[in-house]
Amino acid sequence: xxxxxxxxxxxxxxxxxxxxxxxxxxTQDHKRIAILYLIAxxxxxxxxxxxxxxxxxxxxxxxxxLMDSNTYNKVFTMHGVIMIFFFLIPSIPxxxxxxxxxxxxxxxxxxxxxxxxxxxxxxxxxxTFGVIVLLSGGVDTGWTFYTPFSSSxxxxxxxxxxxxxxxxxFSSILTGLNFIVTVHRMRAPGLTWFRLPLFxxxxxxxxxxxxxxxxxxxxxxxxxxxxxxxxxxxxxxxYGGDPVLFQHLFWFYSHPAVYIMIxxxxxxxxxxxxxxxxxxxxxxxxxxxxxxxxxxxxxxxWGHHLYVxxxxxxxxxxxxxxxxxxxxxxAIKVFNWAxxxxxxxxxxxxxxxxxxxxxxxxxxxGLTGLFLAAMGLDVHLTDTYFVIAHFHYVMVGGAIMGYQAxxxxxxxxxxxxxxxxxxxxxxxxxxxxxxxxxxxxxxxxGYLGMPRRYHVYPPEFQVFNVLSSAGAxxxxxxxxxxxxxxxxxIKNGExxxxxxxxxxxxxWQTSSPPPTENxxxxxxxxxxxYDYTALTLxxxxxxxxx
Amino acid sequence: xxxxxAVATKAAAHSHPGYGELRHHFESHEQQKDSATIGMxxxxxxxxxxxxxxxxxxxxxxxxxxxxxxxxxxxxxxxxGAFNTTVLICSSLTMALAVxxxxxxKRILLVGFLVATLLLGGAFLxxxxxxxxxxxxxxxxxxDHFECEGCHxxxxxxxxxxxxxxxTGLHASHMIxxxxxxxxxIWQAWSGxxxxxxYTPIEMFGLYWHFVDIVWIxxxxxxxxxxxxxxxxx
Amino acid sequence: xxxxxxxxxxxxxxxxxxxxxxxxxxxxxxxxSTKDLGSxxxxxxxxxxxxxxxxxxxxxxxxxxxxxxxxxxxxxxxxIVWLLMLLFIVMIDFWTRTWMGVAGR
Numbered sequence: 089x090x091x092x093x094x095x096x097x098x099x100x101x102x103x104x105x106x107x108x109x110x111x112x113x114x115t116q117d118h119k120r121i122a123i124l125y126l127i128a129x130x131x132x133x134x135x136x137x138x139x140x141x142x143x144x145x146x147x148x149x150x151x152x153x154l155m156d157s158n159t160y161n162k163v164f165t166m167h168g169v170i171m172i173f174f175f176l177i178p179s180i181p182x183x184x185x186x187x188x189x190x191x192x193x194x195x196x197x198x199x200x201x202x203x204x205x206x207x208x209x210x211x212x213x214x215x216t217f218g219v220i221v222l223l224s225g226g227v228d229t230g231w232t233f234y235t236p237f238s239s240s241x242x243x244x245x246x247x248x249x250x251x252x253x254x255x256x257x258f259s260s261i262l263t264g265l266n267f268i269v270t271v272h273r274m275r276a277p278g279l280t281w282f283r284l285p286l287f288x289x290x291x292x293x294x295x296x297x298x299x300x301x302x303x304x305x306x307x308x309x310x311x312x313x314x315x316x317x318x319x320x321x322x323x324x325x326x327y328g329g330d331p332v333l334f335q336h337l338f339w340f341y342s343h344p345a346v347y348i349m350i351x352x353x354x355x356x357x358x359x360x361x362x363x364x365x366x367x368x369x370x371x372x373x374x375x376x377x378x379x380x381x382x383x384x385x386x387x388x389x390w391g392h393h394l395y396v397x398x399x400x401x402x403x404x405x406x407x408x409x410x411x412x413x414x415x416x417x418x419a420i421k422v423f424n425w426a427x428x429x430x431x432x433x434x435x436x437x438x439x440x441x442x443x444x445x446x447x448x449x450x451x452x453x454g455l456t457g458l459f460l461a462a463m464g465l466d467v468h469l470t471d472t473y474f475v476i477a478h479f480h481y482v483m484v485g486g487a488i489m490g491y492q493a494x495x496x497x498x499x500x501x502x503x504x505x506x507x508x509x510x511x512x513x514x515x516x517x518x519x520x521x522x523x524x525x526x527x528x529x530x531x532x533x534g535y536l537g538m539p540r541r542y543h544v545y546p547p548e549f550q551v552f553n554v555l556s557s558a559g560a561x562x563x564x565x566x567x568x569x570x571x572x573x574x575x576x577x578i579k580n581g582e583x584x585x586x587x588x589x590x591x592x593x594x595x596w597q598t599s600s601p602p603p604t605e606n607x608x609x610x611x612x613x614x615x616x617x618y619d620y621t622a623l624t625l626x627x628x629x630x631x632x633x634x
Numbered sequence: 635x636x637x638x639x640a641v642a643t644k645a646a647a648h649s650h651p652g653y654g655e656l657r658h659h660f661e662s663h664e665q666q667k668d669s670a671t672i673g674m675x676x677x678x679x680x681x682x683x684x685x686x687x688x689x690x691x692x693x694x695x696x697x698x699x700x701x702x703x704x705x706x707x708x709x710x711x712x713x714x715g716a717f718n719t720t721v722l723i724c725s726s727l728t729m730a731l732a733v734x735x736x737x738x739x740k741r742i743l744l745v746g747f748l749v750a751t752l753l754l755g756g757a758f759l760x761x762x763x764x765x766x767x768x769x770x771x772x773x774x775x776x777x778d779h780f781e782c783e784g785c786h787x788x789x790x791x792x793x794x795x796x797x798x799x800x801x802t803g804l805h806a807s808h809m810i811x812x813x814x815x816x817x818x819x820i821w822q823a824w825s826g827x828x829x830x831x832x833y834t835p836i837e838m839f840g841l842y843w844h845f846v847d848i849v850w851i852x853x854x855x856x857x858x859x860x861x862x863x864x865x866x867x868x
Numbered sequence: 869x870x871x872x873x874x875x876x877x878x879x880x881x882x883x884x885x886x887x888x889x890x891x892x893x894x895x896x897x898x899x900x901s902t903k904d905l906g907s908x909x910x911x912x913x914x915x916x917x918x919x920x921x922x923x924x925x926x927x928x929x930x931x932x933x934x935x936x937x938x939x940x941x942x943x944x945x946x947x948i949v950w951l952l953m954l955l956f957i958v959m960i961d962f963w964t965r966t967w968m969g970v971a972g973r
Contacts, residue, residue: 196659199669261680269673272939273665300950303680307687311800319777320796322691327776328702328790333694336958337687387950388957401968403961605658675943682947686954693955694962700908716898720891727887730930737877844930848923854894855915859901861908 101504101601116201117604122187123502124208128215129183130571132174135222139167141564144526144557152544160543161228162244166221168231173253174215176487177345180352181298182211182263184494185291187502189267191595191602192285194276194611199269207262214256221245221252230541232342235323235334239315247317250309257302257309260348264298267291276594278613282376285593285617286362286369289376290355293383297344297351301387305341308334332397339390347386349483350450351379353490354421357443360493361425363591364440365432368618371424378417385414395466404463411461418454422447437589438512442493445520449485453478456531471541474534477527485523492519492570499574500588504601505581511573519566525559592618654832667834674838678845681808685849688801692856695793700861702787706794707860709774709782711765715858718761719850725754726847733840739830741823748820748836751843755809755816762806766799775799798857805853808846815839878932886929893918 102119112120142163146154155163186204190197198204221227227244229237238246271284271292312334314320321327323334362369369375391399391407425447434440456478460466469475496516500506529552534540538549545553587596598607653663660666696703732747773781776792776799785791819839822828828836897918905911928934933944 200673201659265673265676268676269669272672273669299676299680300683303684304687304954307684314800320799321776321792322796328793330694333691336961337690340954387953391961398965400961400965402964406960672939675940679943679947682951686951690955690958694958697962712898712901716894719894723887723890723894726926726930727883730883731880734877734880734883841931844926848926851922851926852919855897855919859897859915861911862901863904863911
């Protein structure tokens with residue numbers, strides 16, 4: 089209408105191809121769907137984060153002065169449910185994976201664009217139920233929904249929460265299905281399996297877990313709903329059932345789900361480490377196959393969550409040994425990343441800082457996992473803050489650091505503009521410091537015997553809790569700053585150019601932001617992945633032409 | 635160079651009427667068809683694990699409480715179950731023949747077989763509904779009003795019925811969803827949407843329908859055929 | 869593209885043969901279940917074997933896996949392995965739970 093808007097100078101891309109709310113809500117472009125996911129998932133991260141704030145506030149003093157125990161139960165349950173089902177599981181696959189997978193393999197889109205859009209709506213439907221639960225008073229079972237408490241005694245909205253997680257599971261199944269078919273059938277000419285970026289291998293393995301694990305939690309929640317809603321019992325001993333069966337079924341999905349969170353993150357780290365060392369990843373095939381190995385072995389270890397239940401001690405031994413075995417492929421990755429950086433020309437840009445942070449924190453998280461996999465020690469540590477610290481090192485220090493690394497790495501590709509790098513460095517350091525300050529004291533607390541899920545505690549634990557709460561505020565700042573400058577950069581950042589980091593990979597060979605069909609001509613791949621010598625050639629060509 | 639050929643093939647394929655619509659992001663009909671097939675099989679994989687949880691519960695409780703399962707299973711009607719299995723297998727045959735007819739481009743035959751599949755599936759659900767009603771009348775539905783005349787193990791017998799309704803209910807819901815899809819397919823087949831070169835939806839639905847049949851092939855012996863000789867009840 | 873003969877059309881006679889086998893086996897398994905084979909586990913073994921055989925017929929012929937790609941066969945294989953894994957690993961717990969003679973162990 090007005091003359092103020094200049095005529096479109098920048099080339100057509102997926103962001104300016106169409107306008108209006110309708111063009112977003114009905115889009116079948118994987119890049120736009122990734123943005124839809126980004127918005128929704130971030131919103132849930134904020135809600136889950138607010139719950140964490142409440143928890144840390146309450147725990148700053150030994151007395152229960154902010155809320156009563158009933159409210160506290162609901163707060164930590166909603167924190168867990170939202171963070172796991174609505175943030176961690178969809179975060180990297182549905183946002184970065186969705187955006188990048190077709191770009192990385194030189195495809196125009198995922199194999200099933202409509203199903204991709206449907207998966208977002210399914211996620212939103214599940215999310216709506218989650219919000220309804222939150223607004224109507226919450227649920228107090230913990231995110232694990234253990235029976236018979238959840239099915240017979242809890243006074244929260246168990247059925248609604250289970251329904252939310254149940255529906256949400258289908259969104260993750262649809263995403264996984266789409267990824268698997270895409271990797272099998274949509275690769276560009278010449279892009280063989282062993283030329284795929286490691287990010288793609290990681291997402292393929294993740295998708296396999298989504299496909300094989302998620303339906304089991306779905307049916308478990310279905311049975312839980314039957315038991316609670318209709319008294320058709322499966323797990324409560326009062327109905328003749330066995331509560332440990334619920335735990336088996338629950339963890340058959342929920343342990344591999346940890347790998348749904350961490351594997352994509354590892355994929356991001358492999359890309360970032362290689363790019364900012366300008367070096368081919370050390371032992372490409374080992375990293376690739378360790379992803380697959382984690383996906384497979386990750387399915388065989390769930391019983392280590394059941395050591396203190398009435399699970400047979402013999403089964404416990406089997407699960408303990410298998411849990412130690414799953415550490416091997418994880419360690420392979422860590423060693424290979426370190427070896428990749430060795431003698432590389434390392435640039436400490438923000439994504440790289442996050443990635444290096446990831447390696448350290450994930451290693452701590454993984455090694456403390458071995459403490460917990462030891463049957464004897466686990467009896468002492470079960471349901472203490474040691475467990476809380478362990479899985480936050482893996483999920484926050486691992487999965488979220490990786491997510492942050494990925495967002496910072498590909499943000500210039502997604503919006504076409506660069507964020508202020510100095511601020512990003514500050515944020516990365518704050519996150520790392522804040523994180524350790526928050527969660528390291530919890531290892532000590534747990535070892536000293538402070539149980540999880542209580543809002544009051546003996547006064548001698550207060551020092552560590554105050555440290556933790558103080559760290560949480562630093563960590564919160566570390567999340568808030570990127571939120572501000574990333575949004576700011578959408579309009580005000582410097583134009584980033586096609587390949588700001590000097591990275592290999594097909595996604596950097598198209599313009600930023602990419603056009604709707606990703607590439608002007610379907611690329612033909614003739615070299616291995618991470619060929620930094622070939623890269624110099626192409627950038628020269630680009631400069632020459634441009 | 636390679637991309638140039640790809641574009642050319644795509645254009646050629648586009649102009650070919652028999653292949654159906656080629657979605658913009660695929661290079662060829664073959665790729666599109668392959669993707670659908672793999673996608674369907676991967677979906678069936680999740681379906682298998684979905685039922686898997688119930689099968690697990692079944693195996694555990696049956697091993698622990700064999701008498702409860704035997705006496706409760708004898709409450710089901712063996713011959714009605716066998717009859718219903720037959721009906722479902724017939725519908726699987728008509729579905730396979732529908733895919734066959736589609737591959738030969740025989741429109742009327744295709745519609746006929748799809749309708750037959752629908753009717754046989756309906757007959758199956760009808761029998762199922764009769765059985766459910768029978769259980770309802772005898773208060774054999776687990777929950778607050780459960781009772782089971784002549785059952786041996788009061789505490790654990792409801793488990794069998796919980797699994798019976800859980801498994802057959804989930805199976806039936808899959809058939810009901812299948813009905814919805816089938817109705818659409820019948821309409822599309824009637825209006826001549828499918829050709830001998832392109833009938834992917836028919837084929838994919840066939841896979842789904844056969845999968846549902848396979849689930850029943852296992853449910854029948856597991857739920858109806860436990861200890862019909864009355865050995866452990868003596 | 870024309871050279872690509874991906875579509876194997878299964879002759880109708882195969883369908884009818886498989887169908888007949890399925891029907892016969894259904895009634896055989898129902899009938900056998902009423903006969904005492906000497907041990908109830910033998911009855912179970914027979915019923916399950918027949919079910920597995922029937923299911924294999926459906927997968928191989930009605931679902932065309934016999935004529936399908938390697939990938940399809942692999943997916944079917946993974947499905948079977950994973951299901952058995954779920955069943956048997958949990959069974960390790962339920963089979964050995966009473967071995968120690970201590971309640972809850």
